[in-house]
Amino acid sequence: MSTPVYIYPQPRRYAALNGSSAAAAYFQLRTGDEAAERMAKAAHANERLADLPRGESVSAPHLAAVSASIIVKKNLHPQGYELTWNEDGLQLAAATAQGLHYALLTASQIFAGMKGAAQWGHFTVEDEPQLPVRGVMLDIGRCKIPTLISLRTLIDHLSGLKFNHLQLYMEGFAFDYRKYAELFPDATPITAEEYRELDAYAASRFIDLVPNQNCLGHMGKWLSKPELRHLADHPDGWPLPLPEPLSIIAPPLTLNPADERSVSLARDLFEELLPNFSSPYANINLDEPFGLGTGESKERADEIGVGQLYLDYALKMIEIVREQGKSPLMWGDVLTHYPELADQLPSDLTVLHWNYEPDIPFEPVCQQLQKSGVSYYVCPGTSSWSSLSGRTANMLANIADAAINGNKYGAGGLIVCDWGDGGHWQVAAISYPAYAYAAGAAWQTDHNLKALEPLEYYVSRHMLRDRSGKAAALLLEMGRYHLLERSTAENMTYTNLLLTKGLMAKEQLDQTLAVTVQVQQQFGGSGTPMEHDYRFAELSNWLSQRREELNALQLESEDAVLLKDELANTLLFIEQGGGLHRYIHRQDLHNEAEEKAWLTKLHNDLEAALAEFQRLWLARNRSGGLEESITPFTKLLDQYKEQLA
Template sequence: MSILNKLYPRPRGFQLTGGRSSLGTAFAVTARDEEMKRWADGINMERRLSAALNRIAGASIGQTSSKDAAVTVTKVELACVSGIHPQGYSMTWEGGLLRIEASARIGLHYAVLTAEQLLERSGLEWEHFHIEDEPDFPVRGFMLDIGRNKIPKMDTLFGLIDTLSGLKINHLQLYMEGYPFSYSAYAGLFPDATPITAKEYEELDAYAASRFIDLVPNQNCLGHMGDWLAKPELRELAEHPDGMSPPIPLPFKLPPTTLNPTDGRSLELVKTMLDELLPLFSSAYANINMDEPFGLGTGSSKARAEQIGVGKLYMEYADKVIGLVQKHGKKTLMWGDIIAKHPETLPLLPADVTVLDWNYDNYRSFEASARRLQESGVPYYVCPGTSTWAAITGRTDNMLDNIADAARCGAAFGAGGFIITDWGDSGHWQTLNASYPGIVYGAGASWQAERNIEEIEGAEQYISDVILKDSTGSIGKLLFELGRYYRLENSSLDNMTYTSYLLNRGLSTQEKLETETNAMMELYKEIGARGGPFLLDYRYAEMLNWLSSRKQQLEQVQLNLPDANTVVEELKLSVALIEQGVGLHRCVYRIELPDDAAEQALVVQLKEQLEQTIHEFERLWLLRNRAGGLARSTKALYKLLGQYEEKLKAFAEASQME
């Protein structure tokens, strides 16, 4: 296999120059100029290369003495060359000498990452080559939702930063709604929370910066404020303090989730948050989100909306929040969904605002919004997703299409950045393992779209070789396949799998399920999603075969990681959740259930399986994540367990009456 196939993301330019030769058992780094020497020392270049060498060759760091006959030296020559992209580099290996050129310290860092990966994946013998490399997008990011239930422990976050760094990702956000950060003024409102502390955020910021990753503070400031507005002390700050009726007739109200932008206390709440959060970060940016303010201009702010329009009402409030960010010397990032609905707001955006253009579905493209933003002159990033939320193990084909489209359109229409999002909808049941396909494929697409969009096998193999270190080389492909069970559901549900929806929805009759699902589809249409009548062409027998195959494959992987058992157990748990959904579908649609006795036997089986699944869910959650939020995440599973118990009780009562 060519050495090129051992690199991911694939570099922009790569040429084999003929021949191959072995590296030595130590490195000697020299620089042509003082600036390059400072860069090399600053990124610990020689130590990093030696450590990578040690991992594969067993040599001791720094053993370069000519008296030791077992030590041979590979010379590394560095040069600072103007004209190379700041994040770019060139690298040449002709045997005996590795030449690296860069124009900035970060470019040298990326060159070292490339060399480290070659050592880890190709060993000590390299084909001779020349690389010319630079990224398509200056900002290549990942956003992890920590605002809905799942707040990772510090070791988990440090490990995530290491994974992102190896993929040349340079931007990280931890999305916040609710209380995932310990705002001191409001700790009493959230007594059961286990938030990230100020000290921990400072540690994360420094750790990320040491790996050339910009950790950007993130706090929603208008919509998605449901956890705050549920508190009696803050309820009157809501646009709809008593909740709001859905835009279509449904037998319930939506809880308050949006701040009233005309109430000065709303801005005071946000100011208190930002004043405590933003100083902890070295980043020049802050994300205020401002997305999905449901009911804006229809409740407490209705009079102002009727006076100036909903779009200008939104911008009137946004300007004030942006001003708070500016007082901290930072530039603003914010989502573009409301701006897209109200294009008259585009000229009102301050010059230091970057719009985050999001889309997570493969049935629509980034092209129209990207073109409009480019024509308006507004800086923007494209933001696709991992497609793992509300899906357990993902929707792989949707993810691939969504990320590829974002990369193509972003590159074509001048996007300044590319952020892969990983949300926590429907309990945040997906593990980070399930999100690796989206993270890795997105990293490749954002580094160099033309080279990496078609490199699905390269992304699969990177996961196997580098992230999970599977000696069988199969787990990367397996993770991509685990996100394809939804194709056997053939469901028209938007932005989720039917299995995830069913597990969250619970035990029901077929008629009631389809009635409620059709109502939800109508609600989707009202908020701009695909909507339409609920369609389902479920392949039950094929799903059983799919589950059997995935279980067999999981038994075969051999991970060389300290937490190898945990990784496999997490994936088995994910399969068990899907299997529970398959059984629940069988129960609802009465597949192969000729009588009550057969149905009762199935419910007994599902109940026992679910009890085991919940136990494993809770055990594995606590290995990587904080306890706060776990009860909310498992709430739907416990509800389903209770429904099974009620069903069995009804069977028992019916039997006694006979």
């Protein structure tokens, strides 16, 4: 018998056994020795057994308890377990409390899947993860910082998917650094007390909450402050190396690694942040130091080389976090350009190899890292950022490639990244299918890469509590609207880009897109010319289908109304972007009266969608960053008003 659809991630081995037993009215915990009792207590087994789904056709008061035996098996994988239901009741075997935690999760899924049956068929499960570290990195450094309640909900979802690692990525003032709070009066950061509470909450669910703070590149919000601007490698801005006659100066983004005052700033940040975490790790990031070695640090770079300049600074950051009892994690994008530096990397460093587009394979760098003997994790993405509703095909291919090559070349883990580029417009649920797919791919790769039906079942029934079972399919389909664009846009959708750029004439838009491609090249883009063939009539039909599917969902969670509103408003913004394209290209607009009527509709729709966006944001997130996020929308509204005047 194949593994039932209601188990996710799909386990290493599931087998149906002969026979069945009456559905349990309730379970009674049994431990044979002190070791089993300690393990059961650490996994909160007694409380969780009481919450397991029960047979509906039996009445508990007049029935004997069904035995649930906890067994310690030291030969099992530290995160593995064995789970059996037979005539002797339920048996849960594990080597550790974490393994027992995963056994209880699977038991809950199986009994929920057999809900309503008078008899539960006997079965056995033997399971363990392929990748020991399975995590999510959520961007809270760009505009959107969730409330504490939202972060607890996220941890609950990740725990249910057997993740064991979480990072909240920070740039800007996402943590309440008391020494620098006066520089960010409008920020609403996470406090030290809140991080300590989250740390304990995550640990109780066997998730390692790893502190994260960028400290070289991505420091634009810090360097925008006059008090800190002198620490930039380019205090007056970074002139992008573009072909003439283009001339664009980016704001200061990267600290000067040759300036000891940069080290002092980083030390201030880490010394205040890291004590709030029990994790043995800290992510110092150090990715994308744009303009490195071409500004204030050029003299030093010319002397020792850009790669050595970078590594010397990285080693100082590593020593700072070591002083706080942490082992370092850092991105590998710079290191892969300087493979000769591998011999200087400390043995306690874990490199995070990121890549978010499937046409750039993970394999070459994974091979390189394994050959160099460097510990590393693979880091694909949710593909949700700069898209409004995700890019489903890109997400599936990217995560699959990461898992396959991570396993093949000895990666120690997989962390799926959920970024907030461009204002962090996507709502939380858009990333749920990506979280689930990454969880399955990292747990048992071969058993889960094509297991989309179990994935949809889990996301719909467990994450979104949709009785219709169709919610996940809707989310995946919402991530396919960009296929109608027939666009070559990279790392985003054309619709999202259009909403960012605003209203302009077609000729100006063509020029803007061409410049965008050239600018993106300086940040890792391929330079492929921007093309599109977007037809609003097709999008309109697609939107009608999605709205019908949304209305048909039977959500039963406490936030059911909020969730439906979020997805409905997401569709409104997709429609706004498509409608803006229609206006710019005058698709099926035959005269000035029709053009004005359409522009009026765009204005009114955006005004309503923007008000709703603000309401929905504040329902799950802090207020800081909201104004920055909606700036392109308010700009577009002003453009509409000016055009209509």
